[in-house]
Amino acid sequence: MHQLSIAILISLLSLSHAADPLRVLIVDGQNNHKWEFTTPVLKHALAQSGAFEVTVTTTPPKGAPSTAWDAWRPVFRDYAVVVSNYNGEPWPEAVRADFEAYVQGGGGFVSVHAANNSFPEWQAYNEMIGVGGWGGRSEKSGPWLYVKDGKLFRDTRAGPGGAHGPQHEFVVEMQDLEHPITRGFPSRWLHCKDELYSRLRGPAQHIQILATAKSDLTGEQEPNLMVIQYGQGRVVHTTLGHADYSMLDRGFYEILERGTEWAATGKVELTAAIPADFPTEEKTSPVALEGHPKQAK
Numbered sequence: 001m002h003q004l005s006i007a008i009l010i011s012l013l014s015l016s017h018a019a020d021p022l023r024v025l026i027v028d029g030q031n032n033h034k035w036e037f038t039t040p041v042l043k044h045a046l047a048q049s050g051a052f053e054v055t056v057t058t059t060p061p062k063g064a065p066s067t068a069w070d071a072w073r074p075v076f077r078d079y080a081v082v083v084s085n086y087n088g089e090p091w092p093e094a095v096r097a098d099f100e101a102y103v104q105g106g107g108g109f110v111s112v113h114a115a116n117n118s119f120p121e122w123q124a125y126n127e128m129i130g131v132g133g134w135g136g137r138s139e140k141s142g143p144w145l146y147v148k149d150g151k152l153f154r155d156t157r158a159g160p161g162g163a164h165g166p167q168h169e170f171v172v173e174m175q176d177l178e179h180p181i182t183r184g185f186p187s188r189w190l191h192c193k194d195e196l197y198s199r200l201r202g203p204a205q206h207i208q209i210l211a212t213a214k215s216d217l218t219g220e221q222e223p224n225l226m227v228i229q230y231g232q233g234r235v236v237h238t239t240l241g242h243a244d245y246s247m248l249d250r251g252f253y254e255i256l257e258r259g260t261e262w263a264a265t266g267k268v269e270l271t272a273a274i275p276a277d278f279p280t281e282e283k284t285s286p287v288a289l290e291g292h293p294k295q296a297k
């Protein structure tokens with residue numbers, strides 16, 4: 001074959017490979033938040049990027065008999081990345097073991113908002129998310145993590161883990177613009193109405209803080225976007241996303257798309273373009289999702 005034809009063939013092959021969407025599994029089914037309203041937003045955010053093929057697995061409802069749980073056995077290894085929109089009863093031991101092995105072995109994991117309230121007693125899960133809130137978390141869970149003058153503080157004083165004030169719009173302050181997830185973001189941007197999670201505590205090992213916001217409760221820069229290494233796996237943890245209106249935000253969409261790609265592959269290529277309507281420090285950028293019913297609160 002002519003050398004040029006071979007070169008064209010190779011580039012065509014690599015193009016078709018690059019177009020293969022990354023397989024994402026969203027887990028929902030129990031939450032103290034309205035997951036029925038927010039999972040469609042997560043799904044839309046990922047799907048509209050064109051980079052992902054999204055599947056949703058829904059756990060049995062709270063109080064379901066063990067036979068219902070026996071029938072829920074997601075095959076994590078079939079996916080490049082798992083996104084959790086779950087905050088509820090402990091998963092069966094076999095599923096927990098599968099999930100630990102999956103992330104330990106290099107699977108990607110993205111924890112959204114109240115997913116970090118889940119599983120206070122599951123040590124490996126807390127190592128994956130780095131820090132969490134509520135569910136009896138305290139200084140025994142690990143230090144309270146915050147940023148001051150660009151430096152990471154680990155506060156070991158006694159106190160509960162997890163707090164937030166009334167919902168409001170707030171400025172997200174980027175702490176790291178070199179990371180593939182945040183490269184090209186403005187250093188400060190206004191986020192749509194949300195809860196500003198504070199006083200999160202946990203093992204906080206192998207963790208890097210990418211973004212924070214100043215808490216009205218603590219006066220400190222509280223992390224809202226973190227990356228954690230767990231074994232061979234990459235974990236992205238965002239505390240943003242209380243409600244559908246919090247997620248329907250161009251900034252949140254970018255965090256979710258880029259974070260999910262990075263958790264899956266360690267790179268941000270397919271979702272790297274920064275949209276022209278990215279929020280500024282003065283102006284939020286809500287995303288319109290046609291046909292989506294508005295959440296009450």
Ligand code: ZN
Nearest residue numbers: 033114195242
């Ligand atoms: Zn919330």
